[in-house]
Amino acid sequence: xxxxxxxxxxxxxxxxxxxxxxxxxxxxxxxxxxxxxxxxxxxxxxxxxxxxxxxxxxxxxxxxxxxxxxxxxxxxxxxxxxxxxxxxxxxxxxxxxxxxxxxxxxxxxxxxxxxxxxxxxxxxxxxxxxxxxxxxxxxxxxxxxxxxxxxxxxxxxxxxxxxxxxxxxxxxxxxxxxxxxxxxxxxxxxxxxxxxxxxxxxxxxxxxxxxxxxxxxxxxxxxxxxxxxxxxxxxxxxxxxxxxx
Amino acid sequence: xxxxxxxxxxxxxxxxxxxxxxxxxxxxxxxxxxxxxxxxxxxxxxxxxxxxxxxxxxxxxxxxxxxxxxxxxxxxxxxxxxxxxxxxxxxxxxxxxxxxxxxxxxxxxxxxxxxxxxxxxxxxxxxxxxxxxxxxxxxxxxxxxxxxxxxxxxxxxxxxxxxxxxxxxxxxxxxxxxxxxxxxxxxxxxxxxxxxxxxxxxxxxxxxxxxxxxxxxxxxxxxxxxxxxxxxxxxxxxxxxxxxx
Numbered sequence: 001x002x003x004x005x006x007x008x009x010x011x012x013x014x015x016x017x018x019x020x021x022x023x024x025x026x027x028x029x030x031x032x033x034x035x036x037x038x039x040x041x042x043x044x045x046x047x048x049x050x051x052x053x054x055x056x057x058x059x060x061x062x063x064x065x066x067x068x069x070x071x072x073x074x075x076x077x078x079x080x081x082x083x084x085x086x087x088x089x090x091x092x093x094x095x096x097x098x099x100x101x102x103x104x105x106x107x108x109x110x111x112x113x114x115x116x117x118x119x120x121x122x123x124x125x126x127x128x129x130x131x132x133x134x135x136x137x138x139x140x141x142x143x144x145x146x147x148x149x150x151x152x153x154x155x156x157x158x159x160x161x162x163x164x165x166x167x168x169x170x171x172x173x174x175x176x177x178x179x180x181x182x183x184x185x186x187x188x189x190x191x192x193x194x195x196x197x198x199x200x201x202x203x204x205x206x207x208x209x210x211x212x213x214x215x216x217x218x219x220x221x222x223x224x225x226x227x228x229x230x231x232x233x234x235x236x237x238x239x240x241x242x243x244x245x
Numbered sequence: 246x247x248x249x250x251x252x253x254x255x256x257x258x259x260x261x262x263x264x265x266x267x268x269x270x271x272x273x274x275x276x277x278x279x280x281x282x283x284x285x286x287x288x289x290x291x292x293x294x295x296x297x298x299x300x301x302x303x304x305x306x307x308x309x310x311x312x313x314x315x316x317x318x319x320x321x322x323x324x325x326x327x328x329x330x331x332x333x334x335x336x337x338x339x340x341x342x343x344x345x346x347x348x349x350x351x352x353x354x355x356x357x358x359x360x361x362x363x364x365x366x367x368x369x370x371x372x373x374x375x376x377x378x379x380x381x382x383x384x385x386x387x388x389x390x391x392x393x394x395x396x397x398x399x400x401x402x403x404x405x406x407x408x409x410x411x412x413x414x415x416x417x418x419x420x421x422x423x424x425x426x427x428x429x430x431x432x433x434x435x436x437x438x439x440x441x442x443x444x445x446x447x448x449x450x451x452x453x454x455x456x457x458x459x460x461x462x463x464x465x466x467x468x469x470x471x472x473x474x475x476x477x478x479x480x481x482x483x484x485x486x487x488x489x490x
Contacts, residue, residue, distance in 0.1 A: 085346065088346035088347040088348075088393075089344065089346050089347075089393055090344070090388050090389050090392035090393040090395075091392055092341070092388060092392075093341060093342070093344065093393075096337070096338060096341040096342070097338070097341070097342045099334065099335070099338065101330065101333035101334050102333040102334075103333075129391075129392075132387075132391050132392070133392065135384070135387075136384060136387065136388045136392070139380065139381060139384030139385070139388075140384070140385075140388075142377075142380075142381065143335050143337060143381045143384075143385075144335050146374075146377050147335035147336055147337075147374075147377070147378070147381070148333075148334055148335040148338075150335075
């Protein structure tokens with residue numbers, strides 16, 4: 001049973017930023033190689049889900065961690081407010097159609113979890129529907145793993161309330177960041193505790209485990225994510241197809 | 246626990262073909278009205294799954310039962326051998342993208358059940374995968390019902406081995422039916438008992454119940470399907486949107 005308030009949002013004590021950044025660089029390069037191997041072999045696929053509060057560094061993680069990956073093998077899908085057409089279907093319809101085919105990697109910036117997060121926090125749905133949707137999510141995530149060799153990574157971008165305030169304020173103070181400013185983010189920030197409760201529910205009820213990624217130090221975030229993915233991919237024994245003699 | 250061999254493939258004794266055909270005509274007209282209401286109201290959607298052996302009358306049922314339905318509100322998706330792209334995804338990917346949006350009716354001529362029928366009978370997958378897929382099917386069918394007001398009708402087109410032989414032979418004897426002839430259908434017919442076993446498994450493990458539709462008498466097939474759907478739609482109290490005064 002995970003309690004988010006008991007998990008640090010910062011890099012573990014004793015780590016040197018400079019040292020970690022060097023290691024991250026190697027990991028990111030290695031991820032590029034492994035990703036190419038996955039693409040060329042066409043046996044596995046990979047789905048990376050990024051969920052977290054506003055300003056928790058999802059965009060930066062995409063930019064930094066995957067920068068050495070083969071573009072042809074990488075898709076990014078950002079989930080915003082559902083369209084009319086999406087709302088006329090079940091909540092998984094808009095995500096299922098973008099799951100990666102064999103060989104491909106897809107990053108979801110936000111995901112189907114929004115349908116039990118923002119929708120729950122605003123009481124657009126009741127707990128009975130939250131529970132049914134959670135069961136549907138578990139079945140869906142099972143499906144893509146057992147039936148399509150999909151490696152599923154779910155990262156909860158764990159930011160502190162204080163750090164979120166700093167990041168949101170920077171968007172007002174720094175003209176180069178103003179384009180990311182959204183008044184609505186400050187309104188959602190007022191519901192912080194409700195969001196934490198909704199996230200804890202999602203994390204604890206998931207059958208596929210989450211990675212809780214501390215993001216207050218952005219250099220540690222990148223290291224954590226790259227390391228998590230590389231370690232899994234290294235364990236797979238992927239091989240480039242070879243000409244049979 | 247349903248045993249297909251214990252259920253008649255013929256019209257119940259005592260029914261008059263002429264009488265039933267008259268009733269079917271009324272039901273089909275009523276289905277047209279109710280379907281229009283569903284389309285106009287935009288609250289429910291309807292998914293009709295037709296599964297059955299070759300020559301069990303799926304195409305004829307589509308033609309006869311839905312002929313009064315508003316074309317704009319009706320889609321037909323026929324599932325054949327999966328494409329390369331479909332095979333590079335989980336087995337539900339190609340069906341989930343075509344589920345009806347609110348107001349719409351979609352007919353699946355064959356469906357995701359093929360992935361635990363033909364694939365099982367030919368031993369392309371093992372029983373462990375059949376069981377996992379069955380669980381995924383149940384979760385998927387739950388999802389579209391609870392999260393999108395989808396009315397789900399699953400018809401097993403129950404034909405006798407003898408009648409199938411007659412129907413397949415007609416395709417060879419009648420030049421107007423020759424276009425439907427497919428040598429492969431005769432090969433599949435040799436696996437009749439295995440198919441029956443696979444169908445019984447699918448029918449008995451489904452959480453959403455099936456309608457076992459006797460099809461040896463085509464006039465009864467149409468009546469059975471139209472009656473089943475109309476009775477459900479009549480129970481819904483659908484209303485045309487009205488101008489609010």
